[in-house]
Amino acid sequence: MKKSKLSNVLTLGFALFAMFFGAGNLLLPPLIGVETGANFFIAIISFGLTGVLLPFTGILSVVFSGDSFHDLGNRINKYLVLILGTITIICIGPLIAIPRTAATTFEVGIKPFFQGMNPIWSSFVFFAITLALAIRPSKVVDVIGNYLTPILLVLLVILITMGIINPTANFSSSKLSMTGAFSRGFIEGYQTLDVLASVIFAGIIIKATKDKGYVDKKSKSQIVIVSGLLSTTCLLFVYGGLIYLGATSGVANGTEISRSELLIHISQNILGQYGVIAIALCMAFACLTTSIALTSAVGTFLNKITNGKLSYTLLTILCTIISFGLSIKGVDKIIEFAYPPLVFVYPITITLVIYIVLFGRFIKSKVPYTLALICSTVIAVFDLLKLFGKLDESTLKYLDKIPFFEYGLGWIIPSLIGFILGLGIDKIVNKKTSV
Structure with missing residues (x-):
């Protein structure tokens, strides 16, 4: 592999990892570890299916169909998939995922250091940065892949490695059987929103790949698939590590503790006060990269389905305003609110993605x-x-x-x-x- 090609794969792969790895991805795994205890490995496998393998399958489904979600829709029924795509983009956009990134940044990255701060100010600054970086979609992938993701990955690797070398406690007790642990991890993976996001993010990555000169079908597909494999490897390591840290956190199953408090507790036990700073930085970078990518995806998707009648700039501004308003409700409220629409839309999206990948060529x-x-x-x-x-x-x-x-x-x-x-x-x- 040529140096330039390797450099492009690293940029695209890290960008895709950062797009996927947002608020829920950092908060959900530790609680799964607490709840599954010694069965944490089963939970890693099942969470990996919905949080890692299926999103990668989503990328493949678009690559095999064309250049975007709209091409995927042409393989089924353009009206049916247009409705599904609109529901999906609203869920992963201003309704759930984007507000959750800002709320999580406040609760984990800001609140521990500034107890009296109003979340409104934190969210305002967060979305001002998001809008400033998302308003130029051609720069989104390079900014995320070259600058923000490497910092995020280094911080996460340090935290997870230290937690594995020096676990805080023995595995937490769990009432869940192996089957229950599998189900818990699998269903909780829905909350990452990554399968929904994958069919949208694929278009962003494919466009960035073509912008780098890989325009023929073979080279384009190769770069996107290898970049996808890099991102899924990083995701699996991070998810597995965070689930293990939760299982050995010393927090008893059933303890009344929020997801944000659990993450802060784990980081503080492993790295002391530096751990709180590290997890605050992780959260800020993880949430910001995802927020930028999702805002860009919302603007691009809705601009296309309205045939340009609503401009990309207007749509990204509206997306950030709506997300700002919902973000101040707090992480747990947003996750609680998110569950019903995800229970509905996830099985439909998974079916579309899996069947296209397995049978689309034949x-x-x-x-x-x-x-x-x-x-x-x-x-x-x-x-x-x-x-x-x-x-x-x-x-x-x-x-x-x-x-x-x-x-x-x-x-x-x-x-x-x-x-x-x-x-x-x-x-x-x-x-x-x-x-």
């Missing part, structure tokens, strides 16, 4: 993919109704007969049945057409 018909998405959507609706307590006992008893439904994974078998049924319908239609 099966060109839109019918199987569309039926698989419809089946996942039906199950997602039932999951949402269950979450809000709108299903009676008899209905729940029937739904629990669906494999994995009780673990929030009931969409797997129905989507497969829908896909196979779609293949059958497509064969029959093609046979009649050819007669």
Whole structure:
């Protein structure tokens, strides 16, 4: 690999890591470790599936389809995927993910040092920086990949390495079985929002790759895939390390402690007061890089679907204003609010991504993919109704007969049945057409 090519892969890979690694990615793993205890390794595997492997699959699904999420939509149904894309961009944008980055920066990076500060001022400065760097989308990837991410990674590696060498305590006790630990890690991975973000971030990385001169399909795909592998390796190391630190934090399962307080507790135990400073810097860089990338993604996506009627600049300004207003609610409130929409949209997005990657090169018909998405959507609706307590006992008893439904994974078998049924319908239609 030439030096320039290696340099480009490092820039793009680190940029992609930083785009994915935001507020939830730093806060969620330690609590999973506390809750799963000695079963932490099972939790690492399951959290890695939804937090690492599936986002990488999301990148691949776009690479195999074209240059952006819109090309992915053409493989299914452009109207269906346009609706899904809009819901996704709102979730990973001003509704949940971007406000969470600012709220987390305040709670972990600012509040420990300035107890009386109003979160409004912290969020104002945070979004002023976000807007200043996101307003020029061509510079987003280079700024994140060349400058911000290396600092973030060095700080995280120091914290995790020290915590592994000198664990604070023995593994916390857990009431969760191995199956329960797996389910906990898998479902909690939804909160990272990374599968949703991956199909949007792919377009940013692909555009940056083409801007660096890799315009033919082969070289473009190679650079994006290798960069994706670099980012997923970094993510898996960091997630695994943070889950382990939570499992050996000395915090008992069931203790009333917020995610932010747990992270501060762990860093302080490992590195003392320097640990608090280190985690504050980690949080600021992690959240800022993600906020910049997401704001840019929102502006680009909505600008394209409105055919340029709403300018990129206007959309990024509106995105930061809305995100600023929601950010002052606090991290736990935002995570609590985020869970229902994620329970609905995640199974649908995962179905789209997995089936395109597995079968997209061989099966060109839109019918199987569309039926698989419809089946996942039906199950997602039932999951949402269950979450809000709108299903009676008899209905729940029937739904629990669906494999994995009780673990929030009931969409797997129905989507497969829908896909196979779609293949059958497509064969029959093609046979009649050819007669």
